[in-house]
Amino acid sequence: MWMIVLFFVVGILLGRLLSIHQLLIRVADQLAMASVLLLLFVLGLSVGLNHEVLAHFGTLGLQAVILTLGAIAGSVTAVQLLNLNPTKKQ
Amino acid sequence: MRNSLVILGCFLAGILAGRLLPSSVSLTPDHYTLYVLCALLLFVGIGVGGDAHFWQAMRQRDNLRLALLPLLVVIGTLVGSAIVALLLPQMTLRDALAVGAGFGYYSLSSVLLTQTRGETLGVIALLANLTREIATLVLAPLLVRFFGRLAPIACGGATAMDSTLPIIVRFSGKEYSIAALFSGIVLTAAVPFLIFLILNA
Numbered sequence: 001m002w003m004i005v006l007f008f009v010v011g012i013l014l015g016r017l018l019s020i021h022q023l024l025i026r027v028a029d030q031l032a033m034a035s036v037l038l039l040l041f042v043l044g045l046s047v048g049l050n051h052e053v054l055a056h057f058g059t060l061g062l063q064a065v066i067l068t069l070g071a072i073a074g075s076v077t078a079v080q081l082l083n084l085n086p087t088k089k090q
Numbered sequence: 091m092r093n094s095l096v097i098l099g100c101f102l103a104g105i106l107a108g109r110l111l112p113s114s115v116s117l118t119p120d121h122y123t124l125y126v127l128c129a130l131l132l133f134v135g136i137g138v139g140g141d142a143h144f145w146q147a148m149r150q151r152d153n154l155r156l157a158l159l160p161l162l163v164v165i166g167t168l169v170g171s172a173i174v175a176l177l178l179p180q181m182t183l184r185d186a187l188a189v190g191a192g193f194g195y196y197s198l199s200s201v202l203l204t205q206t207r208g209e210t211l212g213v214i215a216l217l218a219n220l221t222r223e224i225a226t227l228v229l230a231p232l233l234v235r236f237f238g239r240l241a242p243i244a245c246g247g248a249t250a251m252d253s254t255l256p257i258i259v260r261f262s263g264k265e266y267s268i269a270a271l272f273s274g275i276v277l278t279a280a281v282p283f284l285i286f287l288i289l290n291a
Contacts, residue, residue: 001206001286007128008282011135018140025140032133033093035126039201040097041104042123043216046209048108049115053210060210063181064189064217066174071190071218072225074170075244076237078162082155083238 094223094253097197101216127205131282134198138279143251147272156269160276163244164284167193184288189215191284193247193277194222194254202285222247226254230261239263243270248281250274 011028018024047053053060138144150156171190175183185207192199196219204212226233226246233241239262246254251274258270 001289004124004128004131004202004205005282005286008131008135011132011137012139012144012279013135014132015136015139015141016145018136019142022140025137028133028136028140032130032137035130035133036197036201037097037100039123039126039130039204040101040197040216041107043201043204043209043212044101044104044106045108046104046204047213048105049111049113050108050209051113053213054105056210057213060214061217063178064214065221066177067171067186067189067214067218068221068225070170070172070174071167071222071247072170072245074168074173075163075166075247076233076241078166078169079159079240079244080237081162082158082240 094220098220124205127201130198130201134278134282138275141275143271144275144279147276150272156272159240159243159269160273160280163193163247163273163277164191164280166244167191167247185211185214187288188285189218191281191288192219192222193249193281194219194226195248195278195281196220196223198281199285202282206285206289223249223253226250227257230254230257234261239266240269243273246270246274248274248277251278 015025015028147156167190168187171186172183175181175186178186188203188207189199189211192215196216199219200212200216203215222245226242226249229245230242233245242254242258242262243250243266246258250258250270255267255270255274259267262270
């Protein structure tokens with residue numbers, strides 16, 4: 001998986017070099033969208049073929065909602081520290 | 091929002107196509123999706139590196155509150171995910187943290203986790219992070235009222251820079267748009283790194 005992260009780092013540096021050409025950045029955004037659509041279609045395909053995942057879709061959804069509630073409650077609570085300690089105004 | 095519908099439509103079209111195929115067909119994970127995923131990360135990286143807000147956020151030192159905002163969202167999200175993971179005995183702490191580290195960026199986190207941990211966790215990441223985006227859009231006014239103007243930015247996570255930005259600006263106020271953009275792009279950039287760290291630590 002380190003390879004995936006390496007591609008990401010190379011992308012960030014490349015983006016910095018290309019940032020004067022905003023047209024190219026927009027093209028990269030479009031290509032990112034196209035690859036994500038392809039990958040999500042493939043994920044959907046494997047879910048559609050996998051009766052195990054489909055049969056447990058409700059349970060997976062419930063787990064997802066519980067995880068999200070925890071994530072939201074935790075992050076909203078954590079940023080309260082900034083309200084208690086206004087070191088500097090925006 | 092239009093993009094979210096297209097993204098979801100593609101996922102649902104995939105499920106439908108999978109259902110229509112004869113059950114003898116099996117999809118074995120192969121290297122092609124890995125190549126597409128690497129290309130995706132490259133393009134997402136170019137988008138992040140080509141965004142002036144990212145480098146401004148990385149350089150800025152004089153406003154401590156702004157610098158701490160995404161850091162606190164990371165800590166809060168991971169602690170919150172770890173606590174509720176206790177309610178989910180079927181899920182490992184590592185997987186729960188990896189799902190939380192999507193920060194609402196459901197498209198990227200779901201395909202990353204599908205490739206590395208399989209489609210079950212990919213689907214959970216998709217549903218969990220999509221819920222986070224929708225919850226931000228729906229709950230923003232309540233969050234501001236009870237938890238302050240930074241709350242929708244925290245709730246929005248990585249989406250605070252794009253899909254939930256309009257709603258944040260509307261309920262937290264225009265003066266919070268820079269905070270939302272900074273926090274959102276820092277969290278967007280953090281997603282691949284944190285998922286990698288959580289799965290390999």
